[in-house]
Structure formats: structure tokens, C-alpha cells
Amino acid sequence: MQRETGFCVECRDVTSYTLQKKLVKKMIRGEELTFEITCAICDRCGEFMSVPGIIDLNVREVDEQYRKLKDLVTIEDIYTLMKLYNIGKAPLSIVLGFGEITITRYLLGQVPSKEYSDVIRNALFSPEYMEQKMLENKDKIAMSAFKKSMTKVNELKSIFTVSNKMIGVISYIFESMDEVTPLMLQKLLYYIQGFSFALNDREMFIENCEAWVHGPVYKDVYNIFKHFRYNGIDDPKFVMFEGYKKYLDDKDKYIIDLVVNTFGQYGGKVLEKTTHKESPWLLARNGFGENVPSNEIISKETIKEYFHELINEYDISKEENVNKYILNLSNIIWGL
Structure with missing residues (x-):
């Protein structure tokens, strides 16, 4: 004390x-x-x-x-919104349909109403919503400010190329882990899909993954984060993903926690090697040389069948059993 x-x-x-x-x-x-x-x-x-x-x-x-x-936005949320869209306090107030100095008052500490807070949050989490507000109030702000912010709107819209559920899963992973590289993210998504099939008897998200040289890859997710290369994903714009956790139910969160707490202990290269020992990736890569590129789909049915088999062999509903499975795969990989 x-x-x-x-x-x-x-x-x-x-x-x-x-x-x-x-x-x-x-x-x-x-x-x-x-x-x-x-x-x-x-x-x-x-x-x-x-x-x-x-x-x-x-x-x-x-x-x-x-x-x-009261589920109200914070001052930090408002600063993030301004940074995301490269817009000042007065133009932002007008674009959102507020009085010209409203945002300034909020930044000085005044607490917004729930109605105004929801407007700010919608703009923070959805570039489509921000675009709508920009177009509605286009004639009320300077053309230079409008063009500058619309450029940002279009840039941010380009990262929303996957399903709402996928974005929710990614956001939950980001929240649960200190650092995630693009390679690690891909493998965690693959295992989350497999465990969802096995334990919830349903897909986690609609996207298909492809059998690339370095393991299962969700192509649209790859395109969103590829510029981070081998580094941890760190960019304030991905705060927009937070609003999509609402698409996850408790069963979804259990699966994500299970995978993050087990597979999430390992780096992307290790997880790449574990996927190379599993039949879904191997079947999709059949006929391709070791380093030959491929965009063959890893069918959801093969993913479902493989992970369903693990229930009987390991009871993968428990973390300790998942860790045993990973350890056994590691022993195979390293010839132990």
C-alpha cells in the first residue's frame, strides 16, 4: 500500500x-x-x-x-475519430449533425448524451456511416476538408472486405493478445474455425481458407494486414473493429479463448508447421510441390471432419488436452 x-x-x-x-x-x-x-x-x-x-x-x-x-464514448474515442478521418473539431461537429462547438465541449470534458454518443461511435466503427454523414452535410463544410476526409473514408472502407463475424473474431483476438503477427492471425483463425465446427457444430465465419505454401490463409484477411509483414499488427484504425464483437455470442467467445490460450502461446512459424501435419491442408495441397503456390480451397467439410475426430481422441474442449495435442504435433515436427 x-x-x-x-x-x-x-x-x-x-x-x-x-x-x-x-x-x-x-x-x-x-x-x-x-x-x-x-x-x-x-x-x-x-x-x-x-x-x-x-x-x-x-x-x-x-x-x-x-x-x-452508460456506454458512452470517451474523449480518447473522439480524438481517435478525428485522427482516422483527418478532420478537425468544428468540421466533425458539423458533419455529425451537431452544433459547431459540440465536439470542442466534449473534448474539454462535457459528457455527451447517449444519442450523440451513439452517433460518434457509429462514425468510429463504420466508414460507411461516416460516408453517409459526410455526404449529408457536404455543403456545410469547406470543400478542402470534405475531400481530405472522404479520402480517408475510402481508405478505411477498403479494409472491410470480410464478414462482420470475421471482423468480430479478429477484434476479440486483438483484445486478448499483446501482439499478433499476420502469420499468427491466419493460423489462429483456422483453428478457431476448426474448433467451432468440432465443439459448436457450426462454422465460426463464412470465409473459406486457401492452402498456401505457408499453411491455411484467409485471402481477404491477408490483404488487410499484409503490409505488416512479419511485425505485430499495430494501427489505431483497427479500433473500428471493436464494434463488431457484438456479433459474437458466448459460445463463440469460449472457442476463441480456448484457441488463444493454447495455440496463441506459439509463434506464427510454429503454427504454420502444425497445420502442415494436419489433413485439411495436406489434402488441399495434394499434387503441389513443397514451394509451389496454390490457392486451392481447404474445404470446410474436411476441416469439420478432422476436428471432429480430435474430440474423441483428445477431448479438445479442455485447454490441457489441446496442449497435449499441440505437444504431440510438435514432437512429430521435430522428430522427437
Whole structure:
């Protein structure tokens, strides 16, 4: 526990204090709500102390918790939106149908209404929605600002070439892992599809994967992230994917967690080698030389059949059994 010193008005002396979390009730917009805030408690008398920075900290804590409770956008969300579309505060306000200084007020800390928050969030998560708002209010902003932002709209639209469910899965993976390379992402998606067939008896997403030299690949996903090459995927524009997690149900999330917590411990090259020992990729690559390019589809039926067989052999509904399967594949790969 952190202990500092400050002046206690009750003790009339400089005393040490401890920072503790306390529940407090506050009236906001006519509603009494409970928040957890950080308080400075005098070590001598046990009373609250006012220490430098504590009030500002409490304001931030209440603001963050209130926005989360009411599902409202944050100040950071608004800055991200401005950066994504290369648009200033006043033009953004007008484009979204607000008053000219509304966004400025929000950036200074004013909390938006749920209605206005939803408009901002829709623009943040959907370039199509932002395009619609841009066209609706085209004549209300400078043509230079309109063209600059529309260029960004078109750039961002180009990454939404896969299904909503696929985007939701990718977003959930990003949220669950510290770093994901394009190669690793491809293999995790393949295993997520297989485990969904095996444990939920349904596909996770509609996309087909192809049997490339380096393992199963979802081509449209590859095109979205290929410029990261062997590096971790890191770009603020992919915050737009967060809104697509709503397409995942609890069964979907269980599958993704299962795969991320097991296969996600390994790098992309290791996962590439494990897919090379499994029949779905091998069957689709039949007749092709080791380094001969191929865009043959790995049929969903072969994926389904293969992973269904693993249920009986390993009971892959449990992480420890999935890890045993990976270990056995690794032993085969390395000849152990």
C-alpha cells in the first residue's frame, strides 16, 4: 500500500496517509449512482485528507466509470475519430449533425448524451456511416476538408472486405493478445474455425481458407494486414473493429479463448508447421510441390471432419488436452 505525507486538517499536523478505494454515491443528471474512487486516509485519525491531485484523480475516475456504465464514448474515442478521418473539431461537429462547438465541449470534458454518443461511435466503427454523414452535410463544410476526409473514408472502407463475424473474431483476438503477427492471425483463425465446427457444430465465419505454401490463409484477411509483414499488427484504425464483437455470442467467445490460450502461446512459424501435419491442408495441397503456390480451397467439410475426430481422441474442449495435442504435433515436427 502506498504511503505519503500531507497535512491532516483533523490532526492539525503533517501525517502519513494511505490511498484506499472507497465507494461513494453521487447524483448525476438526477440519478444516484455508486462509484469507486481513490481516497487519501490519514494513518493517525482515519479521516479523509485532501492531498495534491486527489480531486482531479477522482473526477477522472467518476468520468470513466460513468461513461462505461452508460456506454458512452470517451474523449480518447473522439480524438481517435478525428485522427482516422483527418478532420478537425468544428468540421466533425458539423458533419455529425451537431452544433459547431459540440465536439470542442466534449473534448474539454462535457459528457455527451447517449444519442450523440451513439452517433460518434457509429462514425468510429463504420466508414460507411461516416460516408453517409459526410455526404449529408457536404455543403456545410469547406470543400478542402470534405475531400481530405472522404479520402480517408475510402481508405478505411477498403479494409472491410470480410464478414462482420470475421471482423468480430479478429477484434476479440486483438483484445486478448499483446501482439499478433499476420502469420499468427491466419493460423489462429483456422483453428478457431476448426474448433467451432468440432465443439459448436457450426462454422465460426463464412470465409473459406486457401492452402498456401505457408499453411491455411484467409485471402481477404491477408490483404488487410499484409503490409505488416512479419511485425505485430499495430494501427489505431483497427479500433473500428471493436464494434463488431457484438456479433459474437458466448459460445463463440469460449472457442476463441480456448484457441488463444493454447495455440496463441506459439509463434506464427510454429503454427504454420502444425497445420502442415494436419489433413485439411495436406489434402488441399495434394499434387503441389513443397514451394509451389496454390490457392486451392481447404474445404470446410474436411476441416469439420478432422476436428471432429480430435474430440474423441483428445477431448479438445479442455485447454490441457489441446496442449497435449499441440505437444504431440510438435514432437512429430521435430522428430522427437
